[in-house]
Amino acid sequence: MTVEKGDFRKRVEALVSVPTLQGILEKIKPVMESPNAGVEDIANIISADQVLSAKILRVVNSVSYGFFGSISSLRHALVILGFDAVKGLILSTSVFDAMLAGGFYGLWEHSMGCGITAGVIARKIRDPNPEEISIAALLHDIGKVIIKTELPAESSSIDQAVTEKQMSTYEAEREILGFDHATVGEWLCQVWNLPAKLADPITYHHQPDLSRLAQRPTAIVHVANVFVRAIGFGFGGDNLVPRISRAAWEMLDMPDSLVREIIGEMDGKLEDAEEFLASNDTEM
Amino acid sequence: MQEIPIKRTAAGMKLAKPALNDRGVLLFAAGAELTEDIIARLSKAGVRRVTVQGHPSDIAAQEKDLGQKIAELHARFGSVEKDALMRKIRVLFEERLKERAKEA
Numbered sequence: 001m002t003v004e005k006g007d008f009r010k011r012v013e014a015l016v017s018v019p020t021l022q023g024i025l026e027k028i029k030p031v032m033e034s035p036n037a038g039v040e041d042i043a044n045i046i047s048a049d050q051v052l053s054a055k056i057l058r059v060v061n062s063v064s065y066g067f068f069g070s071i072s073s074l075r076h077a078l079v080i081l082g083f084d085a086v087k088g089l090i091l092s093t094s095v096f097d098a099m100l101a102g103g104f105y106g107l108w109e110h111s112m113g114c115g116i117t118a119g120v121i122a123r124k125i126r127d128p129n130p131e132e133i134s135i136a137a138l139l140h141d142i143g144k145v146i147i148k149t150e151l152p153a154e155s156s157s158i159d160q161a162v163t164e165k166q167m168s169t170y171e172a173e174r175e176i177l178g179f180d181h182a183t184v185g186e187w188l189c190q191v192w193n194l195p196a197k198l199a200d201p202i203t204y205h206h207q208p209d210l211s212r213l214a215q216r217p218t219a220i221v222h223v224a225n226v227f228v229r230a231i232g233f234g235f236g237g238d239n240l241v242p243r244i245s246r247a248a249w250e251m252l253d254m255p256d257s258l259v260r261e262i263i264g265e266m267d268g269k270l271e272d273a274e275e276f277l278a279s280n281d282t283e284m
Numbered sequence: 285m286q287e288i289p290i291k292r293t294a295a296g297m298k299l300a301k302p303a304l305n306d307r308g309v310l311l312f313a314a315g316a317e318l319t320e321d322i323i324a325r326l327s328k329a330g331v332r333r334v335t336v337q338g339h340p341s342d343i344a345a346q347e348k349d350l351g352q353k354i355a356e357l358h359a360r361f362g363s364v365e366k367d368a369l370m371r372k373i374r375v376l377f378e379e380r381l382k383e384r385a386k387e388a
Contacts, residue, residue, distance in 0.1 A: 102306070103304070103306055103308070104306060105332040105333050106330050106331075106332040109332060148306070152307065156307065159306075159330070163328065166362075226373075227373075229360065230357070230360060230361070230373065230374070230377050231377060232356060232357070232360060234332070235330050235332055237330075239359070239360055240360065240362060240364075241360045241361050241362070241364055241370070241374075242364070243364045243367055243370055244369060244370065244373070246369060249369060256372075256376065259373070259376055260376060260379070260380075263376055263377060263380045264380060264383075267380060267384070274289060274291075
């Protein structure tokens with residue numbers, strides 16, 4: 001069973017031109033490029049799609065501010081987050097839809113957990129853009145969704161290898177496909193023209209040392225992925241905690257006392273999230 | 285019936301709907317009574333939520349005991365424990381588990 005990488009890449013590129021999402025981005029683009037465009041114009045375009053706006057607000061409120069609906073309008077979201085982050089959010093809503101439609105609840109929880117944890121780390125080390133980093137973390141495993149939905153037979157072999165050989169999904173993907181979900185994520189980022197601050201953490205969350213353009217956000221998402229697996233929240237395809245890159249860890253420069261605070265806070269927030277995920281129906 | 289995360293299931297609950305894996309393959313049929321072994325197998329198959337009979341969330345909220353949580357934490361870290369940094373991180377997560385057990 002082999003997958004020709006170039007052919008699969010073409011398939012993935014064709015796949016992401018989802019009509020509604022691509023349509024919205026195309027409508028927004030000229031507005032973005034016009035010198036007089038304001039947040040209001042962009043908010044108006046997105047707000048015209050009620051379902052999309054509701055989904056965006058729901059995602060942003062769940063990762064950023066707990067579950068109490070602090071961001072109430074798209075205009076507010078755009079002011080706080082900026083356009084790039086909202087673009088990432090538009091993408092994450094479609095990713096979550098695909099996860100739920102495919103029944104990948106464990107991966108959905110893992111992604112939410114990673115988004116929440118990355119936000120906690122970013123705030124504790126006083127990063128200026130915690131929301132953006134949360135969104136990058138929400139999207140970090142987007143390639144897994146594509147592999148699961150587009151390559152079901154290979155995906156079963158990957159799951160089997162994970163169980164039988166006690167290997168990580170990442171290693172099993174490399175062995176079976178010859179490439180991994182981070183690479184598939186990179187292709188998606190390129191098609192979507194996402195900025196490096198979102199694209200690098202998605203592309204390099206397993207190899208943070210390779211990031212050139214967004215080293216800190218990448219290091220944070222890398223560590224968040226390890227922490228959320230350590231605490232055992234959600235299911236990213238295997239139950240193994242990956243090794244942290246020493247360079248990434250040193251870049252974040254967190255004393256043990258701060259790491260303790262982060263673990264305490266993420267634990268509390270994940271518990272709230274679990275209640276929320278458990279009490280709610282799984283419609284996003 | 286109530287849909288609950290697998291973490292909140294407990295032996296003795298009965299499935300109200302069949303438990304399926306990611307690919308829709310039937311693992312356990314509706315009516316099956318959960319045991320520790322079945323819960324572990326569902327969890328290993330990546331099943332995160334099941335629908336059980338009744339509204340047992342109060343019973344389900346009963347926590348796993350500390351020893352079991354620590355054993356699971358060690359299992360997740362596995363061989364990366366050889367790395368001093370990873371061992372330190374595991375110890376910090378373990379401290380948190382113990383702290384929570386004390387609070388409760």
